[in-house]
Amino acid sequence: MPGLVNGHSHAAMTLLRGVADDLALMDWLNNYIFPAEVEFVDAEFVRIGTELACWEMIRGGTTTFVDMYYYPDVIAEVVEDCGLRAYVSATVIDQRSPDAENASDSLVKGAGFVERWQGRSSRITPIYGPHANYTLNAEQLAATRAAANRYGAPISIHMSESPFEVQYSKDTYGMTSIELLESIGFLDGPTIGAHVVWPTDREIPILAERKVGVIHNPTSNMKIASGIAPVTAMLAAGVRVGLGTDGAASNNDLDMWEEMRLASFLQKVEQMNPEVLSASTVLTMATRGGAAAIGLEGEVGELRPGLRADLIQVAFDDVHHVPLYDVVSHLVYVTDEQDVASVVVDGRLLMREGNLLTLDTDRVAAEARELAGRIKAALEERNQ
Numbered sequence: 001m002p003g004l005v006n007g008h009s010h011a012a013m014t015l016l017r018g019v020a021d022d023l024a025l026m027d028w029l030n031n032y033i034f035p036a037e038v039e040f041v042d043a044e045f046v047r048i049g050t051e052l053a054c055w056e057m058i059r060g061g062t063t064t065f066v067d068m069y070y071y072p073d074v075i076a077e078v079v080e081d082c083g084l085r086a087y088v089s090a091t092v093i094d095q096r097s098p099d100a101e102n103a104s105d106s107l108v109k110g111a112g113f114v115e116r117w118q119g120r121s122s123r124i125t126p127i128y129g130p131h132a133n134y135t136l137n138a139e140q141l142a143a144t145r146a147a148a149n150r151y152g153a154p155i156s157i158h159m160s161e162s163p164f165e166v167q168y169s170k171d172t173y174g175m176t177s178i179e180l181l182e183s184i185g186f187l188d189g190p191t192i193g194a195h196v197v198w199p200t201d202r203e204i205p206i207l208a209e210r211k212v213g214v215i216h217n218p219t220s221n222m223k224i225a226s227g228i229a230p231v232t233a234m235l236a237a238g239v240r241v242g243l244g245t246d247g248a249a250s251n252n253d254l255d256m257w258e259e260m261r262l263a264s265f266l267q268k269v270e271q272m273n274p275e276v277l278s279a280s281t282v283l284t285m286a287t288r289g290g291a292a293a294i295g296l297e298g299e300v301g302e303l304r305p306g307l308r309a310d311l312i313q314v315a316f317d318d319v320h321h322v323p324l325y326d327v328v329s330h331l332v333y334v335t336d337e338q339d340v341a342s343v344v345v346d347g348r349l350l351m352r353e354g355n356l357l358t359l360d361t362d363r364v365a366a367e368a369r370e371l372a373g374r375i376k377a378a379l380e381e382r383n384q
């Protein structure tokens with residue numbers, strides 16, 4: 001089958017897996033994640049964390065992902081070496097970021113990266129990653145769109161993720177999040193909106209008309225209690241919707257099979273209707289639909305002549321697959337990461353019969369454990 005498309009991730013955050021759980025988004029971000037990132041994230045952290053994430057994604061059958069994090073050149077180098085396909089962006093925030101001396105420094109990071117990686121690798125698309133409309137102001141967001149359009153580069157942004165974000169937008173601009181983005185011309189070009197949990201009835205047609213690729217992250221939305229995205233309403237309105245894991249600090253893994261399952265179950269229970277978001281619909285969201293959401297329709301996400309050879313084999317040997325009546329049912333409601341046997345990206349084998357060929361998993365695991373040990377010791381010392 002085609003490889004899976006993970007439309008929203010912060011790959012290196014695998015190293016912060018489990019560092020702060022059971023917290024609301026703004027508490028989690030402002031009091032745990034942003035401070036931990038300023039303290040611990042450097043080029044080495046991003047290299048090891050991204051390798052760990054790529055290992056897990058290959059292991060689980062993800063062949064394309066859309067990433068947003070610090071030190072994007074390091075992310076791109078890891079992706080280039082391990083053979084995956086990715087859209088890579090620098091997280092840009094108007095405050096001191098881990099890869100910048102000061103706030104204004106952090107604002108110019110994204111542009112340099114896009115310039116450096118334009119056309120450099122057939123598997124890597126450098127894109128812009130303005131974090132959100134509460135970490136950048138309207139002027140900065142409009143300037144980001146202008147810069148992106150100069151390079152024809154897509155933008156990935158957290159969009160209408162939480163009630164906080166929508167309220168902030170109303171208080172600051174007198175408009176809800178997506179209306180604000182539309183009003184400043186931010187949607188005048190390829191846009192990937194991560195989460196989109198709280199679009200209003202007026203905003204959903206804007207998403208369809210502007211061809212915004214919406215990435216639904218059910219696990220993260222459930223874990224941080226951001227809410228339930230109106231996925232069926234968006235699909236019915238013609239919005240392109242794909243799936244993503246978000247970072248491993250709010251998931252806490254990068255398992256796209258689980259995202260498919262939870263996306264389906266969450267809509268069913270919200271609408272008290274088991275007929276919504278069927279297995280075949282979420283399977284499409286994780287493959288062809290996800291590819292369309294990020295602008296790679298006709299390139300990946302399907303098995304047919306002329307497309308890139310991004311494909312996976314899933315083994316149905318394990319006892320949890322017995323018996324087998326319906327393949328699509330098993331892919332969505334039974335399969336997990338460990339069932340993926342082989343992975344090919346761009347015609348190159350990255351995993352064969354469960355053996356990773358492009359990453360030294362023993363080294364990656366040892367380095368990740370060693371670095372996480374240092375982080376744990378520093379956090380314990382701080383909390384004493």
Ligand SMILES: [Zn+2]
Pocket residue numbers: 008009010158194246247
């Ligand atoms: Zn995110």
